[in-house]
Amino acid sequence: MLPSLGMNVSAKSTTGMGKAMCNPRAPAAGAPVVRSAQPVPVNGVHPSRSGNFTKPSAQVQSIAGERPTAGAPAAARPTEWLQKVIELPPYDRGCHVITRTIYNALPEINEFDVGMANLFVMHTSASLTINENASPDVPLDLNDSLDRLAPERAPYRHTDEGSDDMPAHVKSSLMGASLMLPISHGRFGMGTWQGIYLNEHRNYGGSRRIMITIQGQKRADGRKYPGSVW
Template structure:
């Protein structure tokens, strides 16, 4: 029994263990305890400091961050009436800007251009060469010729072909708005395609959704 063994007959480790069990000071255990305390003390200090650093950083960020300002979305809509056009394809970009100057107030947004007719249409195409609208109209005439026999012919031979062309080209356009104008390419323009010989005035609905300039001013819409 180690507890009853004379310390003079025990090995150093047995003597240390026996002394501890008898309540005597244990030098080995004291050294171990001191080592553990020395190793754990810096770790506790580092963790505490880390928590303090994180808390201070979060506090500084919350104080420095400005309050977010909500940006409201603005809607603007107008129905414009375009004058009668001859049969064919016509660039109307400038006409839209003139009829709805509110577009120039928008910093960024989206515009929907919709024609309220079934014998005319809208499209995007080249706005530079005068041959483009002529060739475009010839191609549409070839796709829906008046010589074909149609069931619907109440308003003349150009009536049903106009409906076909309108469906082929489409009745609306979705256009991005940037700095007060449509974000069109260099050679792009908005076309009104008149498919009747005598179509008369055409109504177009323009709806713009977006954010206006913060200073309330308008952008220039100069078009070459």
């Protein structure tokens, strides 16, 4: 009886071990059973009832699509380039709104439906920026602030071209030499109170040149948008 009992016990142990070895995912004796996580309803909709659940995406409003033009869709129109250099007349030292001057010198912008425009002042003692175009006090205060940031009586090393030259270089670096502006329906995509500024940092800077580079898509119907009124 004892040998028979021993064989029966050994057979049961071997059988249990064999099942565990053949099925490595089987839980060991006494181990807690871990169940797979059940789908959690999202916004009251169960994934198993609505198919593959996708996270809602943000809605993006297309500005260029608010007033669609006739003809081929935007994706089918070629991307075109335009580059030109305009020369501005001499300005007094200070900050000046030149938005109307840029539009008058750039009638080609009326042909573009959507795009980007880069404005680059080709000098080291002048700069470009975007700021308020309504109050006449803003250009004056802006120029006064720049004078306080880069005063003429500071101990500069570069003084060969006059006391206003090195401060002009500092102001040019602070304000920047270029602007990147969006184009929408034949005009710059600026806000109502935004204007393009030329900042003249020299007492007698002379005429200034600005290189304008446009990349964009023209109207599909070949027409032009009405000229901008300033």
